Amino acid sequence: MDSLSGFVEKIKYRNEENGYAILSVESGGEDYVLVGTFPMISEGEYISAEGHFQLHPTYGEQLAVETYEIKTPEDSASVQRYLSSGAVKGVGEALAKRIVKKFKNDTLRILEEEPERLAEVKGISERLAMEIAGQIEEKRELRRAMLFLSGYGIRMNLAVKIYQRYGDEVYTLLRENPYRIADDLSGVGFQTADEIARRMGVRADAETRIRSAVLYVLRLAVQEGHCYLPASLLTERLKALLRLEPENLRQLLLDLQMEKRLVLRCAPNDAEETRVYLANYDRMELHVAAMLKELDIRETTGHTRAEEQLALLEEEEAGLVLDETQRRAVLAAVQSGLLIITGGPGTGKTTTINAIIRCFEAEGAEILLAAPTGRAAARMTEATGREAKTIHRLLEVTGAPTGDGEGDSGRESWSTVRFDRNKEQPLEADCIIIDEMSMVDLRLFHALLLAVPVGAHLILVGDSNQLPSVGAGNVLRDLIASACLPVAQLTQIYRQAAESDIVVNAHKMMDEELIDLGKRSKDFLFIRQGSAEGVIQTMLRLITEKLPAYVGADAKSIQLLTPVRRGALGVVGLNPVLQAKLNPPGHGKAEREFPHALFRVGDKLMQIKNNYQRGVYNGDVGILSDINRFSETLTVRFDEGREVEYGFADVEELELAYAVTIHKSQGSEYPAVVIPVFSGPRMLRTRNLIYTAVTRAKKCVVLIGEPSYFYEMVANTKELGRYTGLADRLRELLQQEAQIE
Ligand SMILES: Nc1ncnc2c1ncn2[C@@H]1O[C@H](COP(=O)(O)OP(=O)(O)OP(=O)(O)O)[C@@H](O)[C@H]1O
Numbered sequence: 001m002d003s004l005s006g007f008v009e010k011i012k013y014r015n016e017e018n019g020y021a022i023l024s025v026e027s028g029g030e031d032y033v034l035v036g037t038f039p040m041i042s043e044g045e046y047i048s049a050e051g052h053f054q055l056h057p058t059y060g061e062q063l064a065v066e067t068y069e070i071k072t073p074e075d076s077a078s079v080q081r082y083l084s085s086g087a088v089k090g091v092g093e094a095l096a097k098r099i100v101k102k103f104k105n106d107t108l109r110i111l112e113e114e115p116e117r118l119a120e121v122k123g124i125s126e127r128l129a130m131e132i133a134g135q136i137e138e139k140r141e142l143r144r145a146m147l148f149l150s151g152y153g154i155r156m157n158l159a160v161k162i163y164q165r166y167g168d169e170v171y172t173l174l175r176e177n178p179y180r181i182a183d184d185l186s187g188v189g190f191q192t193a194d195e196i197a198r199r200m201g202v203r204a205d206a207e208t209r210i211r212s213a214v215l216y217v218l219r220l221a222v223q224e225g226h227c228y229l230p231a232s233l234l235t236e237r238l239k240a241l242l243r244l245e246p247e248n249l250r251q252l253l254l255d256l257q258m259e260k261r262l263v264l265r266c267a268p269n270d271a272e273e274t275r276v277y278l279a280n281y282d283r284m285e286l287h288v289a290a291m292l293k294e295l296d297i298r299e300t301t302g303h304t305r306a307e308e309q310l311a312l313l314e315e316e317e318a319g320l321v322l323d324e325t326q327r328r329a330v331l332a333a334v335q336s337g338l339l340i341i342t343g344g345p346g347t348g349k350t351t352t353i354n355a356i357i358r359c360f361e362a363e364g365a366e367i368l369l370a371a372p373t374g375r376a377a378a379r380m381t382e383a384t385g386r387e388a389k390t391i392h393r394l395l396e397v398t399g400a401p402t403g404d405g406e407g408d409s410g411r412e413s414w415s416t417v418r419f420d421r422n423k424e425q426p427l428e429a430d431c432i433i434i435d436e437m438s439m440v441d442l443r444l445f446h447a448l449l450l451a452v453p454v455g456a457h458l459i460l461v462g463d464s465n466q467l468p469s470v471g472a473g474n475v476l477r478d479l480i481a482s483a484c485l486p487v488a489q490l491t492q493i494y495r496q497a498a499e500s501d502i503v504v505n506a507h508k509m510m511d512e513e514l515i516d517l518g519k520r521s522k523d524f525l526f527i528r529q530g531s532a533e534g535v536i537q538t539m540l541r542l543i544t545e546k547l548p549a550y551v552g553a554d555a556k557s558i559q560l561l562t563p564v565r566r567g568a569l570g571v572v573g574l575n576p577v578l579q580a581k582l583n584p585p586g587h588g589k590a591e592r593e594f595p596h597a598l599f600r601v602g603d604k605l606m607q608i609k610n611n612y613q614r615g616v617y618n619g620d621v622g623i624l625s626d627i628n629r630f631s632e633t634l635t636v637r638f639d640e641g642r643e644v645e646y647g648f649a650d651v652e653e654l655e656l657a658y659a660v661t662i663h664k665s666q667g668s669e670y671p672a673v674v675i676p677v678f679s680g681p682r683m684l685r686t687r688n689l690i691y692t693a694v695t696r697a698k699k700c701v702v703l704i705g706e707p708s709y710f711y712e713m714v715a716n717t718k719e720l721g722r723y724t725g726l727a728d729r730l731r732e733l734l735q736q737e738a739q740i741e
Pocket residue numbers: 319320321322323326343344345346347348349350351352494495496497
């Protein structure tokens with residue numbers, strides 16, 4: 001361990017979110033660089049730090065700090081230096097000099113014990129004296145809390161978060177119920193609170209412990225995509241987490257229900273067990289069902305004029321005759337408040353959307369188009385020739401920085417997401433069309449419905465065989481499964497599409513027809529390879545040599561899609577291999593090693609979480625255009641040519657994107673796609689997954705691996721089961737209505 005003490009000359013960089021900072025410290029007449037997490041440190045303070053000196057390739061020697069203490073300056077010279085540094089707002093160099101001149105070696109005691117006496121100094125009013133005292137007190141309090149919290153093994157940045165939330169109540173709160181921090185604070189998991197509680201001597205069977213564990217297990221379930229858990233599964237997971245059999249669980253659940261933290265619901269089918277919901281998910285399901293019911297108004301007018309428009313359209317576009325389901329979908333769209341259009345690739349979803357737009361436009365209606373991701377919105381814009389936005393932008397999202405994790409998973413916290421378009425200020429539109437609806441989760445759908453104005457038509461379009469949304473819920477499927485909302489199911493594959501084996505085989509997967517992998521196809525190829533190394537070599541040859549010319553695209557736009565993150569054939573293993581080949585180091589090409597990856601100018605990168613401040617969203621892809629060592633920033637040029645700057649401390653939001661998981665590829669299309677097909681976790685060897693991957697390709701898909709694994713995936717219809725109740729809620733509501741009638 002190395003140590004160093006000195007004055008903080010300058011804070012060169014600070015991340016306000018997590019306290020990570022780079023300091024320039026003067027010690028014994030020399031300047032040193034210190035890096036680490038330093039919450040609440042100010043220039044001019046005297047720091048005593050321990051850590052390890054390391055040699056940074058660009059910045060030279062720096063001390064990576066593990067622990068540190070802020071020392072109170074003792075001699076009058078140090079006190080003066082501290083006060084003049086700007087650490088105390090309202091006190092500059094001249095004033096600091098006067099204070100020390102007046103109180104000499106007693107300055108520090110005066111500051112702490114009799115701050116009102118500061119007013120004796122010329123130029124300091126009583127108010128300023130109290131303000132200075134307040135600041136010094138606040139810093140001392142924070143440091144005291146940090147010390148207390150670090151005694152329970154709490155990391156510094158978490159300690160700041162806890163202190164910011166509870167202030168001086170932190171001491172009593174932690175003693176009474178340390179689990180509160182896991183319940184109240186996003187980013188704090190049960191395990192963290194449990195460890196604190198253990199150190200505080202809380203019993204393993206304490207009620208506070210079990211209550212907190214219940215809420216935690218339900219929050220984790222939400223992160224897995226569930227809206228509720230069946231009671232027995234909840235109990236099972238609790239047992240594993242707590243390592244004991246929780247007693248009186250039923251009563252505890254009822255108490256939590258009384259407190260409106262969760263809701264117990266009987267399943268509609270008596271044979272099924274009780275469903276346990278977090279209160280807000282229960283509310284959202286109910287609310288969504290109720291809003292859909294309101295929207296689902298069927299009219300009888302508008303029919304004839306829409307027929308006229310369709311006739312005109314067919315006249316203008318040679319070869320286009322809408323089939324019966326497409327025609328019915330268009331007519332239903334103009335006559336219903338709500339319509340769901342679903343179908344596989346090439347069944348004419350876009351064609352139908354365009355026909356619908358035409359009918360509404362002919363009536364002078366205001367139309368809004370949106371999709372869940374930037375890429376899907378860009379494709380919708382291209383396909384319709386009209387601006388389509390992301391749903392977030394449509395709803396005018398505000399607030400919500402990233403990095404505020406929910407639970408232990410580091411996902412974004414919704415508590416800070418605000419939409420300016422909502423019930424009070426709904427969208428201004430007569431018709432709203434949403435594409436790629438399979439990617440919309442319950443929360444976003446709820447927000448969208450709130451903003452749909454009375455009397456507007458809402459048209460939801462998607463392929464329900466795609467993977468479900470990343471967030472909780474299985475909205476599109478539930479809407480269809482409820483069987484009580486108007487659905488247009490498109491089934492016919494069109495001529496142009498029917499020539500493509502990508503489209504034909506995608507439909508075969510769903511229809512359980514055998515796919516001949518030996519067929520000489522123009523756009524659907526399977527290359528046998530038994531080893532991971534063989535797969536990698538074939539993949540490299542395809543991406544760098546064969547495919548670019550074949551599909552007429554540059555190598556970087558050819559996408560490798562894999563089911564997994566880890567392992568040689570996962571995202572983490574493949575990206576550096578592809579990077580070395582597609583964007584090798586070069587003279588004058590800046591690069592930098594970050595804890596999670598090496599980035600080089602020219603790299604293809606993906607944003608991996610929503611960042612509303614920067615306006616970049618999970619799944620957005622761009623090219624790294626600049627690394628600036630001086631300002632410590634990266635610049636990424638995203639698809640639409642927009643440049644976004646990242647501080648070095650925020651680069652964890654970015655990942656190399658030569659290879660991405662199939663989950664992350666949802667809503668995107670690529671000229672060519674390469675997919676390794678190999679053994680892997682059973683839950684990732686499903687039909688939905690391979691179907692989603694294959695249908696991302698526009699011109700060519702190449703699968704590399706063992707045919708048996710491919711067939712196994714196609715046969716595996718066991719989807720990642722999600723516990724969602726929206727379909728039941730819809731049925732309940734509509735049945736109630738039928739009974740009343
Ligand atoms: N009724 C029709 N008559 C003739 N051609 C049609 C008809 N409907 C669709 N097509 C053609 O079929 C092809 C696929 O249609 P479209 O792009 O609308 O399907 P999609 O369901 O949106 O496909 P994907 O999901 O792959 O984007 C297009 O070339 C389109 O012009």
